[in-house]
Amino acid sequence: MADQRIKVLHIITRLVRGGAQRIVLDLLKRLPRDEFDVVLAAGEQTGDEGSLWPEAEQLGVTLVRIPSLVREISPFKDIRAYGELRRAVRTHHPVIVHAHTSKAGLLGCMAAKKEGVPSVILAPHGHILAEGAQIPGVPVRGWKRTLLAMAAKHNARYADVIVAPNQAELDDGIAHDLWTSDHCFVVPNGVDTTRFRPGDSTKARTRMGLNAASPIIGVIARLTREKGVDIAIEALAKLEGVQGVVIGDGPERKALEALVSAYNMATRVRFLGARDDVHELLPAFDAVLVPSRTEAHGLVAAEALACEIPVVAVAIGGLKSLIIHEQTGLAVSPGPNAAAELATALRRLIADKTLARSLALTGRQHIFENFSLDVMAEKTVDLYRRLASSSSVGKSHSMGKPMMLE
Template identity: 30%
Template sequence: MKICHIITRMIVGGAQENTLLTVRGHMEHGHEVVLVTGPSEGPEGKLLQAQKIPGLKVEVIPHLVREVNLARDWLAYRELRSFLHRHRFDIVHTHSSKAGILGRMAAFHEHVPVVVHTVHGLAFHQYQTYLRNKFYITAEKMVAGKTDRIYAVANAMIDQCVEAGIAPRTKFKTVYSGMELENFLSAKPNDDLRRRLDLPPGIPVVGKIARLFELKGHEFLIQAAPHIIEEIGDVRFLLVGDGTLKVKLLEQIRALGLTEYFIFAGLVPPQEIPQYIALMDCLVHLSLREGLPRSVVQALACGKPAVGFALDGTPEVIHDGETGYLCAPESVLGVAAAVIKLLKDPQQAQQMGSRGREFVRERWDWRHMVDILEQDYLALLNRKRPAEQDHIEQPSADDQR
C-alpha cells in the first residue's frame, strides 16, 4: 500500500510518538510511506531528531500550523492538495485537529481511495468557550462525512464524539495508542540518576510526566503536596517535562514553602523516560483533557501504580483499586488521599503495579496497534475497490525481505 500520514507538528508528544511508530511499522511491513507535517516547533523538542527512522520520507507543508489563521490555512490546504495530487496515495491517515480537517478535505477532493483519521484528543471540551467549541464541532462534522474511518485512542473519545453528533458510532473504532514498552517493562532504578536529580535515598518519590502547560493539572499536585507531606513526612515530587508554565508553577511552590520538595527534571528524551519512572513510587496523571494517558500506561509497564482523575480515557487504564486510584476531577483532597494510601502501603502499591504491568503488556504494544490499523486499511480498500484486489494485497514474505 502507498500510505500518507499527515500531522500538524512533530514535537515530542503522545500523538506524535503514536504516529511515528505507526509509520515505522508500515515501513517494516514493506509499504511505501510518507510523513507530512508542518514546520512548527516548541519547547517540547523535535521528535524527528530524537527518534530518526532510516529511509523515512518527510514532506514539510510550510503553512500547516496549529493556530487558526484562515489565510495560512487556505494556503496549507492548497499545498496539501498539490502534494496529494502528485503522489496518488491509497491511504491518507490524518492526526491532530488542524491536519485532520485540512488533510481530510484535501484527500477527499483529490479522490484518495481511503481517508482515515485518529482522534488523539478532542479539540472541543468544557474548558473552552461555547463559540470555540461550536466552531470545532462544526468543522469535525463537516469532514467526518469525508472520512471512511475515525480511530480513537480511547472508548471515551468515541462516546464524546457521538454525543456531539460528529458521526454515527459505526464510523468509529478504538485503537489504543501503541508504545515501545520493552524498556519500560525491564526498567530498574538507577542510583546515578537518583543522585543527579538530588533525590535522597529511601525517600518516596511521586512523579508526574507532562508538558508544563494549561490543563495538565500540575497545580492540583502542588496544592495536594502539603497534605501528603503532613501524613508521609519527607517526600519528593518529580516533575518531568517543560513548558510555558514553569515560572508560574515555581512561584506557586515557593509561595507554599515547598521548594525543597519539588524537582523539575526538564525536558527528557523519550528513550530516557523509563529510567525516571523507575525512580518513582507512584505516578500522578492530573490532566483535565486527555485522550489516552500514555504516561500512565508507561508507569504501569514499569510496575508503578498511578493516580488520576476519572475523566476521558484515564479510567480505561487506571482501574480503581486494581492498578491505582481514580479521583473526582479537580479534587485536591482526593489526589492527596490516593497518594497517601499508596505511599503508606508499599506492598499494596507493588501489587497494583504488577497487575498494571500485565494489563498493558500486550494491549499497548505498538506492533499490535500497527497490525490492527493495517487490517482495517485493507478492509476499507477492499470495500472501496473490490475490482482492484491484487493492487491492495499485503506485501508477500519475499517482498519484505
C-alpha cells in the same frame, strides 16, 4: 517492476514532544516496509515542549514539511496549508490518508477527499468538546471556540473511518454528535514495552541526583493547563516528607515554578524539563501522578504502568480505560476536590507497599494485553489491509456494517 506496496500518507499538525506525536512515530516504526510505503507530512512549528523532527528524520520514511500548518487558528495560513496538503497528496498518490489531531485532521481529510484518495482515516486524539478540553489561545467562550466546535462536528464527514484510542473517546464523540458508530473503530495507542519496562530504582534516582530516603512522586507532562500540573503541585503540597519531580516543558512552566515557590516547596519539587530518557527515569518513582483536566488516552500513565510503577490519576477520558480503580491504579473524580483526593490516594499508596506492588503488577499486565505497540500495529495494519482491499474493488467504507478490529 512497479512498487506494489500500499502507500499511506500520515498527516499531523506539529511534531512536538506530545502523546499524539509519540504515538504516530512509534506506529510508523512498526509498519512493515515490505508492505507499506509510508509518507509523513507535518507542520514545521515547534514549541517549548521540544521537537521530534530529528527522530522523524531517522525513521526511513518520506518526510514532507507543510510550512503553513500551525496549531493556532490562522485563516490565511490555514488556506495555504490546505493547498500545500493537496499538493502533497497529488505528489505522493497515497491509497490511504491517515490524518491526526484536529487541525491536520480537518485540513488533511478535506485535501484527501478533494484529491480523490480512496480511503481517508481520521484520528482526532481528543476533541474540543471533550470534558475539560482547552486549547491555548482559545477562550472557553467566543468565536474561536465556536468555530472549532463547528469544524469538529464537520470533520468526520470527510473521513471514511474514525479511529479512537479507547471506547471512552469513541462514545464521547458519538454523544457529542461528532461521528456515528457505523464507521468508528477502536485502535488502542500502544506503549513500547521493550523500552518501558521495570528498572533499577536506585540507578534511576542517582541519574536524577535524588535522595532515596523519601518517597518520590513523578509528574510527566507537557506544561499546559489541560495537563493539570498545577493540580499535582497542590496535591504534593498536602503531603509531608515527599519529593516531587516534574518532567516536561511548555508555556506554563514559569507559572508552575512560581506556584511551587508560593507553597514553599522549592527544595522538594524539581523541574527537569523535557527529557529523552523518561523510560530510564520512571523506575525512580514510588508513584506517578496523572492530574489531567482532559485526556484522550493518557500515554504517560500507560508508560508508567509498563514500568510497574503505580499510577494515581483523575478518572477522565481515556484514563478510565487505563486506570481501573483498585485494579490497575487508583482513580479520583475530576473537579474542585481533585487535588485533595489525589493527595489522599498518594498517601495510601505510600503507606501500603503491598497495595502499591499489586497495582503495579496488574497494571503492567493490563498494558501488555491491551495497550502494547504490537497490539496497536497489528490492528492498524489489519485496518489498512481491509481499506486497501476494499478500495481495489471500488467499495465504499462509510456504508454498511463496520469492520470489527478484534
